[in-house]
Amino acid sequence: MPVINYIEADGTEYSVNVAEGVSLMQGALDNMIDGIIAECGGCCVCCTCHCMIDPAWSDAAGSAAADEAEMLEMVDNTEETSRLACQVKVTSAMEGMVVRLPESQY
Numbered sequence: 058m059p060v061i062n063y064i065e066a067d068g069t070e071y072s073v074n075v076a077e078g079v080s081l082m083q084g085a086l087d088n089m090i091d092g093i094i095a096e097c098g099g100c101c102v103c104c105t106c107h108c109m110i111d112p113a114w115s116d117a118a119g120s121a122a123a124d125e126a127e128m129l130e131m132v133d134n135t136e137e138t139s140r141l142a143c144q145v146k147v148t149s150a151m152e153g154m155v156v157r158l159p160e161s162q163y
Contacts, residue, residue, distance in 0.1 A: 082142035092158030111155035
């Protein structure tokens with residue numbers, strides 16, 4: 058299982074194992090990381106799993122599909138590498154990935 062490094066807005070870091078094929082959102086929930094709320098449970102109909110992929114890992118995470126990009130337009134504090142964690146599935150290429158979480162979820 059790849060290790061994913063989640064960093065909350067206050068600097069708290071979590072290095073957790075997330076199984077391949079599981080979303081970054083589910084990995085955070087399974088490991089009780091508070092920075093992800095996931096109100097819609099991963100259906101890409103809310104923005105409460107917003108995260109920022111470290112730029113060094115943006116290729117591994119891929120690009121947002123049209124529906125995800127549309128949802129991200131509703132978030133005030135997006136960055137170039139913003140994603141909805143429910144839409145990023147973990148692969149072996151993500152070993153060591155850094156995922157930053159915003160100060161709050163909307």
